[in-house]
Amino acid sequence: MKSKICKLLSVAVGVFMIASFSPLQAKEGQVPLELVNKATVSFSNQFFGKGAFGPTQIYYGLDDKQAVYVFTLALGRASFPSENEI
DSSP states (O other): OHHHHHHHHHHHHHHHHHHHHOSOOOGGGOOOHHHHHHHHHHHHHHHHOSEEEOOOEEEEOTTSSEEEEEOOEEETOSSOOOTTTO
């Protein structure tokens, strides 16, 4: 379990780095969600293998600009579980 958490944190850091330093940025320095989704899928497949993604959550900073994208991944599944299964 601990190694999965470490890998998950590695994916999150990798996605953050891509989002922060990507030359393909949208207006006002925001990285397009489509680009972040592609990077997240690529990193998660590399570290965990195939999985099913849940809805993407976007959190905003105190300046009301997008600050963080949060992705939820269900490992080893073809579809994301329903709320009842979670």
